[in-house]
Amino acid sequence: MKITICRDEHEFDVAAAWRIIAQMLEKPDAVIGLSTGQTTKNMHAIVSDIYRQYPFDTSRVTLFNVDELTNLPRSYAGCCYTMIAEQIARPLGIPDERFLMPPTLSDDFERECRDFQNALEARGGIDLQMLGLGYNGHIGINQPGTPFGSETWVSPMDPIFEARVRRETGVGPDYPLGGLTLGIRTIMHARRIILIAKGAHKAEMVRQMLRGPVTEDIPASVLQLHPNCEFLLDAEAASAL
Numbered sequence: 168m169k170i171t172i173c174r175d176e177h178e179f180d181v182a183a184a185w186r187i188i189a190q191m192l193e194k195p196d197a198v199i200g201l202s203t204g205q206t207t208k209n210m211h212a213i214v215s216d217i218y219r220q221y222p223f224d225t226s227r228v229t230l231f232n233v234d235e236l237t238n239l240p241r242s243y244a245g246c247c248y249t250m251i252a253e254q255i256a257r258p259l260g261i262p263d264e265r266f267l268m269p270p271t272l273s274d275d276f277e278r279e280c281r282d283f284q285n286a287l288e289a290r291g292g293i294d295l296q297m298l299g300l301g302y303n304g305h306i307g308i309n310q311p312g313t314p315f316g317s318e319t320w321v322s323p324m325d326p327i328f329e330a331r332v333r334r335e336t337g338v339g340p341d342y343p344l345g346g347l348t349l350g351i352r353t354i355m356h357a358r359r360i361i362l363i364a365k366g367a368h369k370a371e372m373v374r375q376m377l378r379g380p381v382t383e384d385i386p387a388s389v390l391q392l393h394p395n396c397e398f399l400l401d402a403e404a405a406s407a408l
């Protein structure tokens with residue numbers, strides 16, 4: 168298990184950004200999985216800034232996001248497609264053919280899950296997956312209790328996040344919302360994973376993920392078993408270790 172602790176948030180954001188860039192430089196046709204949220208915003212902006220100032224070859228890179236909302240149009244600003252497109256895919260000049268994202272609207276999400284996973288496999292599988300850490304230990308949208316054997320699926324959303332989405336979109340409680348996410352098994356097949364967490368509010372969950380038992384109650388704890396996973400933390404997120 169490799170744990171890297173950065174001095175502060177800025178050092179963390181820069182370190183995370185350079186790991187993404189280094190992956191593209193080392194393997195120009197890399198398949199790189201991203202994740203959305205507060206943790207990744209600055210790091211995406213830094214990658215985009217560096218690219219603007221010192222362009223590097225992205226002509227064969229494939230990007231995707233680990234998860235996506237279902238049953239909302241992409242025009243909703245909280246959709247992962249929209250966030251990743253704006254934060255990093257467009258700034259890096261990645262066209263839609265190399266920006267793999269499942270649709271947010273479909274009449275057959277089981278098929279969309281299969282197609283998404285097959286599309287990643289057709290490109291040789293995931294070279295690097297950047298993963299945020301949910302407050303309850305979720306990774307992607309795999310909530311506590313998700314079987315470690317899960318493949319790409321539509322999971323119930325994190326309840327706190329779901330409440331926010333409903334507030335922002337005005338959709339009522341009877342309208343189904345979900346999260347299409349790589350499953351735990353799919354994530355574990357990535358050749359390399361970087362789990363990123365910053366801030367004091369993540370400290371207790373970071374401790375449970377790294378020092379607690381490997382259990383489906385804390386989905387991120389499974390990463391203890393991945394042969395090539397780095398845990399990149401800022402000092403605050405590491406403060407309970």
Ligand code: GLP
Pocket residue numbers: 202203204205206207233234298299300301302306307308325328
């Ligand atoms: C959401 C996303 C996850 C992300 C997590 C952490 O649940 N679906 O992929 O890792 O939030 O978010 P934040 O970085 O805002 O704490």
